[in-house]
Amino acid sequence: xxxxxxxxxxxxxxxxxxxxxxxxxxxxxxxxxxxxxxxxxxxxxxxxxxxxxxxxxxxxxxxxxxxxxxxxxxxxxxxxxxxxxxxxxxxxxxxxxxxxxxxxxxxxxxxxxxxxxxxxxxxxxxxxxxxxxxxxxxxxxxxxxxxxxxxxxxxxxxxxxxxxxxxxxxxxxxxxxxxxxxxxxxxxxxxxxxxxxxxxxxxxxxxxxxxxxxxxxxxxxxx
Numbered sequence: 001x002x003x004x005x006x007x008x009x010x011x012x013x014x015x016x017x018x019x020x021x022x023x024x025x026x027x028x029x030x031x032x033x034x035x036x037x038x039x040x041x042x043x044x045x046x047x048x049x050x051x052x053x054x055x056x057x058x059x060x061x062x063x064x065x066x067x068x069x070x071x072x073x074x075x076x077x078x079x080x081x082x083x084x085x086x087x088x089x090x091x092x093x094x095x096x097x098x099x100x101x102x103x104x105x106x107x108x109x110x111x112x113x114x115x116x117x118x119x120x121x122x123x124x125x126x127x128x129x130x131x132x133x134x135x136x137x138x139x140x141x142x143x144x145x146x147x148x149x150x151x152x153x154x155x156x157x158x159x160x161x162x163x164x165x166x167x168x169x170x171x172x173x174x175x176x177x178x179x180x181x182x183x184x185x186x187x188x189x190x191x192x193x194x195x196x197x198x199x200x201x202x203x204x205x206x207x208x209x210x211x212x213x214x215x216x217x218x219x220x221x222x223x
Contacts, residue, residue, distance in 0.1 A: 031087070035060070038079075042067040045098055045106040045177075056087060059094045063101035102129075102136045105177030109192040112143065113181035116188055122149050126160050133194060140164040140195035147181075147188035155186075164195055171198040 032047045035058070043063030050057040062068055069076045076093060083091045101107040108129050115125040126143045133141045140163030148155050166172045173196045181188040 039068060043101055043107055045104050055090045055092065057092045057094065059096065061096050061098055063098045063107055065095050065097050068095055100136055102132045103138055103194055103196065105175035105192040105194045108133065108194065109177035109179040109190045112190045113179040116181035117183060122158065130160050130162050134162055138163070138194050138196055142193045144191045145188055148186045149188065151185045165193055166195065169198070171200065173197055173199050
């Protein structure tokens with residue numbers, strides 16, 4: 001019988017995940033979706049899960065932390081118990097508030113999707129979100145929806161762009177979000193880009209970089 005000795009640890013780890021779909025894979029793939037669906041009314045933008053030994057640390061960025069915490073912490077204790085029963089691990093939940101949800105692309109896209117599900121006209125929902133983001137100080141925003149808009153037989157795309165959106169600039173601070181609206185006549189996709197300026201390094205960092213470049217360019221001493 002021929003044996004293969006070139007099996008790497010990464011391959012063993014991947015096969016272990018395939019053989020245990022209800023354990024490790026459930027934590028990193030299914031659990032974020034379940035939490036996102038359960039906390040949809042709380043305006044959740046990001047859910048991060050870290051696993052260390054027999055512990056789970058769940059970080060939730062939300063625009064409405066009061067909905068997740070509940071009165072005297074009742075809701076968050078209930079959520080922690082549900083996750084512990086599902087994963088059989090010790091769970092710690094950290095909640096961080098999003099102070100300006102109008103400038104968070106994921107929350108803007110989900111807000112537009114929620115309005116579309118309530119049969120709001122898509123142009124009105126897009127225009128309202130764009131005006132709100134510009135009023136809070138963003139330098140540019142683009143919103144695009146695609147699908148059977150207003151129940152049309154043929155799917156199409158519509159988009160709004162206000163301000164600047166330099167997608168080719170590496171220093172540009174651009175936030176991206178995507179959401180789906182499940183309407184009676186089909187699924188409508190919503191994408192959002194928000195530009196908040198450039199990530200310019202500080203003066204001290206520039207001086208340090210300049211000094212490092214000067215040292216690199218200096219010729220080596222001759223001995």
